Amino acid sequence: MTPYAASAKLPRRPALTFVLAGLALALAIGLSGSFQLAPCTRLDRAILDTLQVHTASGRQAANTVVVDVDDRSLAAVGQWPWPRYRLAALIDRIAAEQPSAIALDIMLPEPDRVSLTEIQQTFKRDFDVDLSFNGVPAALRDNDGYLGQQMARAGVVGARYFYFDHATRDDRPLRPGIGFDGRVDLLSLDRASGVLENVEAIARQTRVNGFVNVRADNDGVLRRLPLLIEYHGVVHASLALAATMHALGVSSARVESGRDGLSLRIGQREVPIDPSGYALLRFNGPSHRYPSISAVDVLAGRARAQDLRGKIVFIGSTAAGLNDLHRTAVDRLFPGLKIQSALTQDILDGDIVRVPVWGAMAALIAGMLLAALLCGLFVAGCSLAMLASVGLSAALVLLALATATFLHASLFLPVAAPLLVLGMVTALCVVVRAALHQRRERHWRKQLENARQVTIESMSAVAETRDPETGAHIKRTQHYVRAIARRLKGTGHYVDVLTEEYIHLLFLSAPLHDIGKVGVPDNILLKPGRLTEDEWVVMRKHPEFGRQIILSTAQQIEGDNFLAIAADIAATHHEKWDGTGYPAGLLGASIPLSGRIMAVADIYDALISRRCYKEPFSHEVSTTMMREMGGTTFDPVVLDAFFEIEDEIRRIAGCFRDEDEDEDESDSPPARSSDSVVAPAETSV
Structure with missing residues (x-):
């Protein structure tokens, strides 16, 4: 495989x-x-947001409407917050159209500064002046009390806000106006430590209240709203929940536990909640899908009765200056006032989304x-x-x-x-x-390398059976050529050729340099003396014999043929730099680099080794002879690289000694005089 x-x-x-x-x-x-x-929560939220956007019904909310003290209303009437009597007039107009419920999503924690009673108290405190107003009914002297009366008459659901970061004084009892029973013990509600309430004159006349707290998820997107919050052991409802229960004529809700989780039972309706009392919103679409009427149109009598009759009406403001805007999946600027409307519509439609337990x-x-x-x-x-x-x-x-x-x-x-x-x-x-x-690739490459090595060693073994040179000669020349090639590359020579793969194949192929000698008759190959001219002709054919043997084998191998370098070495390692070598008489750089490197390694090893026709020369004598051959027999650059690693060359020669060579180099015979030295050409055959 x-x-x-x-x-x-x-x-x-x-x-x-x-x-x-x-x-x-x-x-x-x-x-x-x-x-x-994370990241499960982030991905679930992304999926939920995508479903919210792509499954939104797109229909207008049918049971809720917002009366909006918008920028146009503020421009027409002026100042914010409005005088309480104007809010009272707005409530009176809405109540006249018989809505099912009215919820005031406006917090009024401070007294109305334009109230006549407040003005009298201010002048008395600051100037010690007693002001009196003639002809003004007592009910209109206190704007806060007047608004409280109108809210009580119309059954308006008031708003409050809970704090979780600090406590507040409890000067008066906090009435939720509605109750909860059932499996309340299964809830783990947010517990408030303080509350922001309407002024006393309004709060004491408001029978039902709901909180307006909202909380976005930690990515800044509003997906859930709290329906329930605990304060001093009492469970309080949100403004949307309180308004819905008021519209349905229900004063209490029951917490129930079912197969899919907890629910609030409000009459016949089941509202899914999680253990923290939160409900998961399901939007009809962007905020414009939740209808609104400008407050100034209601006050001016321009609003249609059918737009208010039977609806749950939320009074509040989406004015830009109030910055009550929230990022949702369906709308990046969803007004908080309309969030209440959306939650109420979800409760009435039974569209609250549940995450099952x-x-x-x-x-x-x-x-x-x-x-x-x-x-x-x-x-x-x-x-x-x-x-x-x-x-x-x-x-x-x-x-x-x-x-x-x-x-x-x-x-x-x-x-x-x-x-x-x-x-x-x-x-x-x-x-x-x-x-x-x-x-597997490493294993396969190892097998391939082994196959290469076995192929080369098998072919080398054939040559060794005929050649008097030993296996140690093959090992030495292998390591010589690799060391020389690495030095050439390290000094910046022939770097385009001397890749790691090339050097490795050069190392593997070096043993085949004399495989062509298998084609030379024994009487010539093993002759101890000098060869005759005719014998030299036969001997000099061994490079071509080697090339043909290797190429005939290479033809049987598919793909990248690792024997190509071996063929070059066998064919050209007796070529000389000056063109006087054999068999082709190649000149200079026309000799393959592998052949030039092999020539240096082969001749050096032939000089220092014992042969049937000569005794070994010492390293010093051998290198002296080789220096004389620089520029004629050898590529000068390759020869320089050889001498630059002379110590490594001697170490390699010492590591792979011939079996019949004495361990002590001092026993080697002395170098012969120059007139008795075997010619280099003969030594290197």
Whole structure:
């Protein structure tokens, strides 16, 4: 099998290890989803936001309307906050159209400074002057009291705001106006430490109140609203919940526990909540899908009666200066006033989205099963393409299931964990498969190297059976050529040729430099004396014999042929730099670099070695002779590299000594005089 095989079945032990690793990864991701940790939470939120946008009904809210003290109303009437008598007049106009409920989403914690009573008190305190007003009814002298009376008459639901960072004084009892029973013990509500309430004159006349707290998720997007908050052991309702219950004529709600989680039972309606008392919003669309009427139009009598009759009306302000805007999935600037309207409409329509209590466990189990499936397919040898196809199909099924349950059951299934499991386990499969491929590639390359080495050694062994030169000569010349090539590369010579692969192949191929001698008859090859001219003609054919032998073998090998360098070495290692060599008489750089390097290594080793026709020369004598051949026999650059690593050359010669050579170099015979030295050309055959 090649290292890039499409698939490979894992052995039992690695397969078991891989499956356990995949399941452990799935378990870790599933638990992070259960504890709402990133990145599961971020992905679930992204999926929820996408569903909110793409499944929004787009219809106008039918049961709620906002009366908006907008910028146009402020421009027409002036000042904010409005005088309380003007708010009272607005409430009176709305109440005349018989809405099902009115909620005032405006906090009035300070006395009205334009109230006649307040003016009298200010003048008395600051100037010790007693002011009196004639002809003004007593009810109109206190704007706060007057507004409180109108709110009580119309049954308006008031607003309050809870603090969680500091405590406030409790000078008067805080009445929620509605009650809760049932499985309240299962709730873990936010506990407030303080409250901002309307002024006493308004608060004491308001029978039902609701808080206006909102809290975005930690990414800044508003997705949930608290329906319940605990303050001093009492459960309080949000403004939207209180207004809805008031419109339905219900004064209490029951906390119930069901198969999917907790709910508030309001008459016949079931409102899903989480243990913290939050409800997950489901928007009809952007804020303009929730109708509004300008307050100035209501005061001027220009509002249509049918736009208010039977509706739950929220009075408040979306004026830009108040900055009561929230980022949601469907609208980046959703007014807080209309958030209350959206929640109320969701309660009435039964569209509150629930995250089922079993969702996290189901996601964990689904992730474990999917991990087991992918790991099983992987260890069975399935291709990465098939694994990716299975993973993608499973992801699409999960998303389709989440969409269907969101649309038809108002359930949001947290599918982020199994989706992340699919992605991470698939990535793990890719990484492991790549690692296996790399290991197989290394094994394959090692086998290839072994095959190369065996081929070369087998061919070298054939030459050794005929050549009196020993295997030590082959080892020495191998290491000489590699050392010379590395020195050339290190000094910046022939760097375009001397790659690591080239140097490695040069090392492997060097033993074949004299394989052509198998074609030389024994009486010539083994002759102890000088060769005759005719014998030299035959002997000088061995480079061409070697080239033909190697190329005939190379033709049987497909792909990148590692014997090409060996053929060059065999054919050209007796060529000379000045063109007087054999067999082709090549000149200078026309001689392949491998042949030039081999010539230096081969002649040096021939000089220092014992042959049937000569005794070994010392290193000093050998190198002296070689220096004289620089520029004629040898490439000067290659010869310089040889002398630059002279110590390494001597070390190599010492490491691979001939078996019949004495250990002590001092026993070597003395160098012969120059007139008795064998000619270099003869020495290097």
